[in-house]
Amino acid sequence: MNLDEYMSHDATGLAELVADGQVTPAELLDLARRRLREVNPDLNAVVIETGPEADAQVSGELSGPFAGVPFLLKDLSQEYQGYPTTGGCRALADDVATENALVTDRFLEAGLVVVGKTATPELGAKGVTESALWGPTRNPWDTSRTPGGSSGGSAAAVAAGIVPVAGANDGGGSIRIPAACTGLVGLKPSRGLTPYGPQTGESGFGIAVEGVVARSVRDSAGMLDAIVGANRYADYLSAVPETRFTEVITRRPGALRIGYSTHSAITETPEPEAVAAVETTAALLRDLGHEVVEVAPPYDDKALAETFLTIWFARLGGNVAEIKARTGASDFAFEADTVAMVEFGRANGTEKLIRALDEIVQYTHAIERFYEDFDFFLTPTLARIPIEVGSIDTPVPLQIGARVAHKARAGKLLLASGLIDQMITDNLGWVPYTQLANLTGRPAISVPVYWTDDGLPLGVQFNASLGADGALLRLAAQLEEAAPWAHRFPAQPKRRA
Secondary structure (H helix, E strand, O other): OOHHHHHHOOHHHHHHHHHOOOOOHHHHHHHHHHHHHHHHHHHOOEEEEOHHHHHHHHHOOOOOOOOOOEEEEEOOOOOOOOOEOOOOOHHHOOOEOOOOOHHHHHHHHOOOEEEEEEOOOHHHOOOOOEEOOOEEOOEOOEOOEOOOOOOHHHHHHHHOOOOOEEEEEEOOOOOHHHHHHHOOEEEEOOOOOOOOOOOOOOHHHHOOEEEEEEOOHHHHHHHHHHHOOOOOOOOOOOOOOOOOHHHHOOOOOOOOEEEEOOOOOOOOOOOHHHHHHHHHHHHHHHHOOOEEEEOOOOOOHHHHHHHHHHHHHHHHHHHHHHHHHHHOOOHHHOOHHHHHHHHHHHHHHHHHHHHHHHHHHHHHHHHHHHOOOOOEEEEEOOOOOOOEOOOOOOOHHHHHHHHHHHHOOOHHHHHHOOHHHHHHHHHHOOOOOOHHHHHHOOOEEEEEEEEOOOOOEEEEEEEOOOOOHHHHHHHHHHHHHHOOOOOOOOOOOOOOO
């Protein structure tokens, strides 16, 4: 098998070739490493390689639905025993995992061969993958642009053909945003469906979940089948679907009623390409026999963004405090933006946090009332085409000011300065559509139906009711059949003029 043949197969296809004896796991590992050497210097997607362990895996007996398929873990919440889990943070550069995360065990039980770990922004706190520890990760479709975040390293690696599928997680859009930026399928599963721990409990009060980014819908379905199941570390009992997702996607959906909107109170006017992506998808859906209706959004995304950030800042503050206590790290082991977010969280106080957590109920009720009339809610995944690397960097004077304010515990001054409104505009303004699914625990998927005239992918997002993961994948499979995308590859990562 040559590289072109390797890249032409999704994970399911490669697993079938291994099972049939047409290729060995060792050969696939060699091809993944060759592709990594070719493209990673331009992308900076893979930041840790797992040489001896990967060699040991392919030398031994492998079983499971994806036996022998090369795979990458995300370097955040997907611990791999014997290797650091840095989360893109200098304070964790030497934080070697003493045991696997439960989701990592599920990946290994599926027969996947772990080639390495992928880049993430510091502690997964941004929608771009740019950290002081590892540097920026770049989009293989245009290396001047971001692959999104926080699972941007995984998305860049899959889009460039290093591996056909990679680990990801989503606390505010971190699966869907990178999938939309790089032409992949990105499912954010329902809360409680995929495992967490044992290192921690549910991340971010339950808003973050584990998953993957993939080239094909059948890989997304198969990987979900592989990682769902009972979790003895869980705080509650989740229902496991009776029918496997790989079976669900073989049945096409009946006529659906889908509401769509491109409106955002944060962005006000999404780029024409984002609007075109949704309108193109709506037209395709109508051709497939579905009823598609433009609607007013069933929630205020600017108010929701404030609720989300209040919870996010508090969660980040807890993470930083735990890291400092465990490692002895100082504030300067963390990026200035992280320090600023922690100070925002402290200044907001407990009362505002509790109020924000209570507000989740309002958004949950609003979206479920919407689903009384519609099967899905369609939006852009991104309000703009993938932004340029470094374009939302905080200016150095503001970074210095954030550190001074944190040291002086002057977060209320930062809040009064309007900096938080600017943070919402800069960091969420280009991705205002994804946080709803996290706050409410509902599933959502980004699919690469639309491509710009310049050849950049721009995914669209479908939101659904709790537990409707299979229905989302079924619709995605129908769209994939009507407008195939898995064959698309950037021939070689390049910077566009």
